[in-house]
Amino acid sequence: MLEENWLADVYEKNRDGLVRCAWNITKNQTEAEDAVHAAFLAMANRCEQPVDPKLYAYRSVRNSALNIRRANGRSARFRRSLASNEEAIDNRTGRQNGADLEDMLRALPDEAREVVELHLHSNLTFREIGALTETPTQTIASRYRRAIARLRELLGEEYT
Amino acid sequence: MSKLEDELAKLRRPLASESLDVRVQQVCSKASPRRDIRTTWLAVAGAAAGLLIAASFALRGGGNRDGMETVDYAAEPSYSSTVVEPGLAEVVLLDRGHISPWGVTKTSWLVVHD
Numbered sequence: 001m002l003e004e005n006w007l008a009d010v011y012e013k014n015r016d017g018l019v020r021c022a023w024n025i026t027k028n029q030t031e032a033e034d035a036v037h038a039a040f041l042a043m044a045n046r047c048e049q050p051v052d053p054k055l056y057a058y059r060s061v062r063n064s065a066l067n068i069r070r071a072n073g074r075s076a077r078f079r080r081s082l083a084s085n086e087e088a089i090d091n092r093t094g095r096q097n098g099a100d101l102e103d104m105l106r107a108l109p110d111e112a113r114e115v116v117e118l119h120l121h122s123n124l125t126f127r128e129i130g131a132l133t134e135t136p137t138q139t140i141a142s143r144y145r146r147a148i149a150r151l152r153e154l155l156g157e158e159y160t
Numbered sequence: 161m162s163k164l165e166d167e168l169a170k171l172r173r174p175l176a177s178e179s180l181d182v183r184v185q186q187v188c189s190k191a192s193p194r195r196d197i198r199t200t201w202l203a204v205a206g207a208a209a210g211l212l213i214a215a216s217f218a219l220r221g222g223g224n225r226d227g228m229e230t231v232d233y234a235a236e237p238s239y240s241s242t243v244v245e246p247g248l249a250e251v252v253l254l255d256r257g258h259i260s261p262w263g264v265t266k267t268s269w270l271v272v273h274d
Contacts, residue, residue: 008188015176015184023174033180040187102171120169152164 007043010053017122021058022065024117031072035065058124058132104154112147115140 011018018039022032039060050056105113111133118124118132126144130137161169 008185011184011188015181016173019176019180020173029174029177032174033177033183036176036180037183037187040184044187044190101167105168105171116168120165121171121173148162148164151168155164 006049006053007040010057011040014054014057014122017124018057018061020121021118022061024114024121025062025065025069031068032065035068036061038068039064052131055128055131058122058128062132101151101155104151107154108147108150112143112150115143116147119144 015036018036019029019032022035023029026032026035039057042064043057043060105116108116114133115126115129118129119126124132126140127137129135130140133140
């Protein structure tokens with residue numbers, strides 16, 4: 001790949017996954033796209049191609065999304081909404097439509113939810129998620145297994 | 161992939177919009193020329209700085225300052241080259257020069273015994 005094309009190439013191959021990675025953090029499409037745009041602006045100012053452009057792009061987008069969430073002061077509101085989701089789940093265990101799945105996913109601890117979403121919605125491997133979050137691959141794998149087991153527990157027999 | 165994982169993967173998630181595509185494409189298209197210009201300016205600035213350093217070095221007589229390291233005893237056998245004690249010698253500037261390894265004429269100082 002020519003050096004001047006790596007930025008366009010990494011966007012073309014990962015555009016949806018990158019937006020979803022940012023959306024997982026901001027929970028807002030406009031802000032997620034702003035995060036992707038900001039990350040690519042920053043990468044464009046980089047003089048040379050990174051060793052792993054895909055991972056570098058995900059890391060930049062994730063950091064950019066975290067900055068946006070921090071700047072907006074959404075973090076506290078986000079945690080409060082998770083707590084209310086947790087309460088709702090206690091009352092609704094057993095209902096299995098998409099909205100419930102979504103609620104239950106949001107009720108997972110941040111780290112576990114991020115692993116599930118990056119693996120299933122951004123199609124990253126455990127190794128890539130580990131590199132992205134600077135966490136050992138084994139830890140990522142066990143977080144994922146625990147998250148799935150917890151969701152099965154909440155959803156009841158249909159998924160066991 | 162289990163049924164649960166399959167269901168989770170089907171949850172509605174945003175896709176990159178066309179407007180984002182345009183924004184990122186603009187970034188990508190501007191990135192290369194800007195980088196080229198910056199690289200060129202860096203190269204020019206680096207070369208200019210290198211020339212300035214080289215010129216300064218040459219004008220100072222190959223790195224020797226104030227004749228401190230240019231005592232040229234061999235040119236004047238009548239003077240001793242023995243190391244002198246402080247206060248027992250005078251420093252004489254000889255109004256002459258010789259060609260240094262860098263091709264620049266430098267002034268020689270002689271240390272002369274009392």
